[in-house]
Amino acid sequence: MIGKARAAIMTAPKEDLKIVEYPLPVVEKGCILVRITCCTICGSDLHTWMGRRQSPVPVILGHEIVGKIVELGEGVEHDTGDRPLKVGDRITWTIMDNCAKCFLCREKGMMMKCRHLRKYGHDSCAEPPHLMGGFAEYCYITPGTCVIKVPDNLSDEEAAPANCALSTVAAGWEALGLQPFENIMIQGAGALGFYAAALAKHYGCKRIIVTDILDHRLALIRRFGATDTINVRGMQEQDIVGAVRDLTGGFGVDAAMEVAGLPSLIPTGLRCLRIGGRYVEIGSAFAGANFAFDASEFVFRQLTMKGIHNYDARHLQMGVDLLSLTRDIFPFREIVMGKVGLDDINEGMRLAESGEAVRVAIFP
Ligand SMILES: [Zn+2]
Structure with missing residues (x-):
């Protein structure tokens, strides 16, 4: 696929995020290219942005992401729950890509502490495939990520905070x-x-x-x-x-x-x-x-x-199930209190940092 993706990058703490363009990556075996439909701003994005915690730069922040599959790499046929995947399906995925082979992943069952851990919205975006964060039009999902299909009864903003909060x-x-x-x-x-x-x-x-x-x-x-x-x-x-x-x-x-x-x-x-x-x-x-x-x-x-820091794949499935089963009982849709487009990301970040909105959603 040839094309470009716009992304908001952080180059230094406390500075406005800047919109840049990256080429869309060639989708390799086991990977998925996703068109991001919604990303909510998490408290940890704000910690990083305000310099309360360290992060490599430049970075595309944002990890509470929902998107639609644009292209499936060779061999990707099912999500983590063995549900078939096809282009156009809406998915969420674990915040982390883990190796499933190291001491912590395999012997100790702690995928969130994998020795080769990579996290969406946390790692440098300087090198290809660049698109590893949520404040962008596209996200490139790598093979060690657990992907979960989003049930049709959930809106994007209901589903987005599932994979972190x-x-x-x-x-x-x-x-x-x-x-x-x-x-x-x-x-x-x-x-x-x-x-x-x-x-x-x-x-x-x-x-x-x-x-x-x-x-x-x-x-x-x-x-x-x-x-x-x-x-x-x-x-x-x-x-x-x-x-x-x-x-x-x-x-x-x-x-x-x-x-x-x-x-x-x-x-x-x-x-x-x-x-x-x-x-x-x-x-x-x-x-x-x-x-x-x-x-x-x-x-x-x-x-x-x-x-407790982060989670295992089963907790993401449990979260998606809770949302889908109880969305008519609990007002999950009211958690997102502000909505902005990618061009207004800095306004959204300031609104989230003010604490006035529980969650602010970006619709890139
Ligand atoms: Zn988070």
């Missing part, structure tokens, strides 16, 4: 091992919090307690299944812990998840757990996220804490 929450969910009728606390009513609440409701949790400092986000998350919301602005830790215990028969929650990206919330979250409770940390995806906690509480109260 939602899949990561699904991985965290699995790590918490929640059972029906257990109680969960979710710290943070952003995109990840909305997905976590919906998962908790869908799985049959009893109390789904959410903390945040923005009333309008707490109001919205109730529609995603939260049973109790606490605006913790100005509250003392002991009062937050007291409120959570009051909601859970005096014991505390069975499990909690931090998805606000504020390490200062971790000690409070741990203290809201019941004896034997489990805690998953997702939000601190940047260096320097320190917190202080008395380790004897882990011992005496038998707490468990686990970090």
Whole structure:
């Protein structure tokens, strides 16, 4: 295929992204060329753009991507779920391309930590095939990527955040091992919090307690299944812990998840757990996220804490299934609160960074 693709590249943190053109790559064996129909701006795109975390440059940011297949490389006939693929099909795919052969992929089952990992929207775009990020008209999908066909009942903007925000929450969910009728606390009513609440409701949790400092986000998350919301602005830790215990028969929650990206919330979250409770940390995806906690509480109260970064292919499928099965129950379509074209990408980035919109979608 001969042609060009426009892409927005970042050349330095805090500088406006620039539109450039790259030649469309020749589609090699095992690869797929996709016309991007939608890419949502993730919190980690903003961390990179604002220099809060390191990235090679130039880079095409954006990894929460949905697109239509333009060309299938030799040998690509099915998606990861063995569903047949053809030109024109709408797909999403894992944020990572992994080798499936290294020690971490094969022996330890941690594809997200592959020793030869490549991530869409994270690696330099200086060399061909260039088109490895979402803020562009096309994306080139390489053979180590798990591709999933998007069900017809989902809109592009409903499906786009599935391969990062939602899949990561699904991985965290699995790590918490929640059972029906257990109680969960979710710290943070952003995109990840909305997905976590919906998962908790869908799985049959009893109390789904959410903390945040923005009333309008707490109001919205109730529609995603939260049973109790606490605006913790100005509250003392002991009062937050007291409120959570009051909601859970005096014991505390069975499990909690931090998805606000504020390490200062971790000690409070741990203290809201019941004896034997489990805690998953997702939000601190940047260096320097320190917190202080008395380790004897882990011992005496038998707490468990686990970090989650990215996910496995099954979590993406779980996320897509959740969206498709429950889209009439939960208002996933309202997570995208701003929409821009590729030429207005910088406006979109600023809107997302302001925190006014949970997600901003780019339609390249
Ligand atoms: Zn992301």
